[in-house]
Amino acid sequence: MRKGMISASIAAALLVSPVMAKPGFEQYVTTLKAEAREAGISDALLERAFKDVEYHERAVSSDRNQPERRLTLDEYIPRAVPDWKVAQAKQLYREHYDTLKAIGEQYQVQPRFIVALWGVESNFGKLQGSYNVIEALSTLAFDGRREAFFRKETMAALTILEQGHIAPEAMKGSWAGAMGQCQFMPSSFINYAVDGNQDGKKDIWQTEADVFASAANYLKKAGWDDTYTWGRQVQIPEGIDRTLLGTNSEKAHSLSEWQTRGVRRMNGQALPAVDINAWLIQPDDGKGRAYLVYNNYQSLLKWNRSHYFALAVSHLADRIKFG
Template identity: 65%
Template structure:
């Protein structure tokens, strides 16, 4: 294992200038261990040969993982960048272009098509930005690097299982530096749980098949608790006197719209909240002076996809812009 190899070098008195400087020296041995584990899980040698052919340590993947942007934009700064007018225009065009498939899949899984398109747009710019990394190579690198070894090692095994099942060839399994794959940017474990065949060809091709992308995204939302009777929520105004302790998406902080109305929460235009018997949560992602939202169960489902209020609000904003 990687850690045992490093300890051995220290014991021999061999200096290591930095983990990154020597990180790829034991990578080949680490790959041998991954192959052994995969064989024990029933992965064929032919798949392993194809998957690991030419695999090398990718330093830039580790660098990207360690140096993710730290600057926090406010929602007022972020949303216009995440949901610009050109993306809204494209979302509406793609909605019309794929309307028949989207409506069929929406009915099948109980998910409004506009949210499927919005997720597609936010995750990969409608399939244009899916990543060019070899997924096995990227995942193996990040597992070997070690900070989240167990997570990425599990992802390697899941990716190999996908190859074993014949959904895609290893050379075509491309994704982000973190191993997120295809147009919906599924991690391999999410693929195995949620990816489905949307066009009837027997494969769940989230890389090239739009119907498979749409069906897989809808299946993810459906299995995670989506309810197409309702939307996601709305931006609201709140009184200055409202306690911060009431804000958040924790289960116990949910209240009915009538209860929020009694606490002084109003629609953005100052009108009363809808008279609908639905549970809602108050979120204010920035601070007490930033945007406030009442969100419903579907928003909670979006957070299961990505635990980021900014992500969920970008998807929701784009979905609301599709007509």
């Protein structure tokens, strides 16, 4: 029996609660409350928002232990844009067509890109994260690795609560504090969230019209132009000058210039005879996929600086349109 007791105690010691007491964290929360109070957040709201908030070890672990192995695009794109997700995207596009069409016209963003962002960010609202946003952000600010960033996001989240867009108990998101069906950080919510259904609240958690309008507003403010698409996968000649690759402003060239440098469509045909600048990218090594991308792709990179993210959204948008 004593052996069993020893084993149980060892097992208990090995279990790390994702939410735990942490020396100094409670005092740190006091400083967050003081800063928020000076910014005009009410004591009543602060009491609700920080009720039962504790240090969340799992949020810190997630922040510090990002996956090291990166898939190639040939591996990643089929996983990020599987056939079942394409089928769902098309079905939801049809179901919400009237709302998407109106929002697309208002913000001059093609609806298929709104749906694609929705699908990549949260699997059409199914995967929004279950973390208490205030708890996660407070934890990451206290951790100190990116204190200024997460402290600012904590203040933005409290502002959202003070404005009444959602109740503190319902403000859920990812370990990093990204929220809702479009996974906005609180500062992005402040800058881009829209009341799409005109009910007085910006609800990116449950209200699709708000999700769509907020995503479209973000893209529009990021420079989106619905006259054009995002880009295309291309063939590049062996030995191309690799200093030409990249998304810096000085690396933009016209399609006719890329044509003279030997860049072709995937079927080997000439590039479109359109007067538009494009950037050549090859996110993997010199043998990986290559793309010519337009300014709309740059708008997607403002949403998320990952080429893998931007290409997943772009490929899903093309599948919605072309099959």
